[in-house]
Amino acid sequence: MINRWIFLFITIVSVSNIYAQNIEDALRYSSESLNGTARFNALSGAFGALGADISSVAINPAGSAIFIKNTGSATISVLNNNNKSNYFETNTKATNTNLKFNQAGFIFSSVNSNKQSILNKFSGGFNYVATNNFDNDIFIAGSGNTSIANYFLVQAQGVPLDLLQLQSSETISSLYAYLGANYGVSTQNAFLGYQGFIIDPENIDNPENTEYYSNITPGNFNQKYYFSSSGYSGKYTFNFAAEIKNIISIGINLNSNNFNYRQSTFLNETNNNPESTISYVGFQNDLYTYGNGFSAQIGTIAKITNSLRIGVSFDTPNWYTIYEETSQYLETTRELEGLIYNESINPRIINVFSKYNLTTPWKLAFSGAYIFGKRGLISVDYSYKDYKATRFSASSSAYFNDVNSNIKNELKGASTLKIGGEYRLNRLSLRGGYQYQESPYKKSNSKRNLNGFSGGFGIYMGKYSLDFSYSRIQQSENLQLYSVGLTDKATIDSIQNNFALTLNYMIY
Numbered sequence: 065m066i067n068r069w070i071f072l073f074i075t076i077v078s079v080s081n082i083y084a085q086n087i088e089d090a091l092r093y094s095s096e097s098l099n100g101t102a103r104f105n106a107l108s109g110a111f112g113a114l115g116a117d118i119s120s121v122a123i124n125p126a127g128s129a130i131f132i133k134n135t136g137s138a139t140i141s142v143l144n145n146n147n148k149s150n151y152f153e154t155n156t157k158a159t160n161t162n163l164k165f166n167q168a169g170f171i172f173s174s175v176n177s178n179k180q181s182i183l184n185k186f187s188g189g190f191n192y193v194a195t196n197n198f199d200n201d202i203f204i205a206g207s208g209n210t211s212i213a214n215y216f217l218v219q220a221q222g223v224p225l226d227l228l229q230l231q232s233s234e235t236i237s238s239l240y241a242y243l244g245a246n247y248g249v250s251t252q253n254a255f256l257g258y259q260g261f262i263i264d265p266e267n268i269d270n271p272e273n274t275e276y277y278s279n280i281t282p283g284n285f286n287q288k289y290y291f292s293s294s295g296y297s298g299k300y301t302f303n304f305a306a307e308i309k310n311i312i313s314i315g316i317n318l319n320s321n322n323f324n325y326r327q328s329t330f331l332n333e334t335n336n337n338p339e340s341t342i343s344y345v346g347f348q349n350d351l352y353t354y355g356n357g358f359s360a361q362i363g364t365i366a367k368i369t370n371s372l373r374i375g376v377s378f379d380t381p382n383w384y385t386i387y388e389e390t391s392q393y394l395e396t397t398r399e400l401e402g403l404i405y406n407e408s409i410n411p412r413i414i415n416v417f418s419k420y421n422l423t424t425p426w427k428l429a430f431s432g433a434y435i436f437g438k439r440g441l442i443s444v445d446y447s448y449k450d451y452k453a454t455r456f457s458a459s460s461s462a463y464f465n466d467v468n469s470n471i472k473n474e475l476k477g478a479s480t481l482k483i484g485g486e487y488r489l490n491r492l493s494l495r496g497g498y499q500y501q502e503s504p505y506k507k508s509n510s511k512r513n514l515n516g517f518s519g520g521f522g523i524y525m526g527k528y529s530l531d532f533s534y535s536r537i538q539q540s541e542n543l544q545l546y547s548v549g550l551t552d553k554a555t556i557d558s559i560q561n562n563f564a565l566t567l568n569y570m571i572y
Contacts, residue, residue: 107484112431216257
């Protein structure tokens with residue numbers, strides 16, 4: 065028999081050095097959604113050459129040097145997600161709506177009284193923005209021909225039976241913790257499948273048996289899949305900028321980034337296939353991830369004429385340190401000799417993984433804007449982000465060789481185009497925008513291109529101004545239920561509606 069270390073406090077936590085990250089994790093923490101002040105959102109974020117909005121510094125740090133007054137702002141938003149799913153010709157939908165504090169910041173602007181100086185204006189400030197809101201719900205249902213049993217079966221093949229059987233003085237919790245710490249998540253899944261009677265060994269009398277079969281026979285499977293996530297990612301920006309001879313502005317941002325993400329999935333599968341001893345499987349997986357990192361931005365805005373401006377900015381990668389925890393639960397219903405048994409395999413273990421690092425992609429942006437005096441403006445931003453440069457790492461980099469190779473093979477650089485316009489009527493400003501974001505996947509059937517439009521208005525009231533915006537973003541993707549075994553995909557059509565309200569205060 066294999067000697068095992070029984071963990072202390074095993075009903076609470078298990079520490080593991082074996083990771084289970086994938087491409088979706090990399091993209092989740094590398095992307096930013098349209099979030100900022102209501103004016104910024106109304107123009108779809110096309111502010112790279114405009115400046116003079118607190119959220120504009122998130123695109124180009126030179127934008128703060130365009131301010132002529134000290135300004136502060138705060139934003140709240142209502143975010144609504146609608147997800148329509150199609151799984152084996154069955155349509156379902158789910159919605160999620162929440163109210164969030166979205167943005168807060170201030171910019172101080174100072175004009176140099178020395179007219180002979182090269183630097184005629186200095187600015188600096190601080191801004192917080194929720195770069196992503198992870199609150200979301202997806203519901204998938206349909207009748208497929210692949211069972212969740214395949215998920216457990218694939219991961220069990222090659223695992224000695226002795227590792228999956230309880231020995232003297234062992235419990236479900238202690239063995240589950242031991243397997244996670246020494247063999248990883250896949251062996252824990254094999255253990256759950258075996259203890260839940262979903263799979264059995266080809267040779268029950270051989271402790272070294274490494275081949276298994278499923279107790280769920282082929283046929284049709286009624287499946288319901290619930291996905292729920294919550295959390296946010298945020299960026300705290302310290303900005304410094306200067307204007308040279310009223311022509312060129314240069315700026316730098318130093319960013320502290322953090323995120324907090326929770327995800328829960330539950331699969332409900334039933335069948336009445338002949339000779340299948342398992343008629344029901346309920347499988348839950350919970351994930352909690354949090355991290356913090358650092359990034360920087362540099363940028364410049366040049367006034368070609370009094371009306372025409374161009375901008376260039378560069379975003380460094382974000383260097384994250386990430387911590388992760390997971391837990392699982394399995395329940396089954398089986399029939400044996402005419403009797404029905406309900407099995408519950410709940411290890412009550414939180415897998416706490418060793419910290420690891422994520423380097424997100426760099427981004428390069430070019431912008432142009434034309435200002436029609438005091439009547440309005442039009443602005444265009446183009447950016448390129450090299451998603452295939454995303455990398456996971458840890459103290460032993462070999463852990464992430466496979467996932468980094470997959471990132472390089474499946475992802476690519478992606479372009480984003482944003483167009484915004486504003487028309488002023490005395491104290492009222494009318495705004496609109498459009499954005500197009502290319503899919504980061506080489507194969508478009510994974511996640512399709514993003515399209516969005518926006519609109520809004522602003523009312524000026526002396527020292528105060530009030531802005532409102534509405535933005536709508538659409539994107540479709542094929543969601544694969546599990547990484548192995550049950551790899552059937554559901555088509556998800558997502559629409560995100562974002563209503564934002566900003567209060568601005570200007571100090572004369």
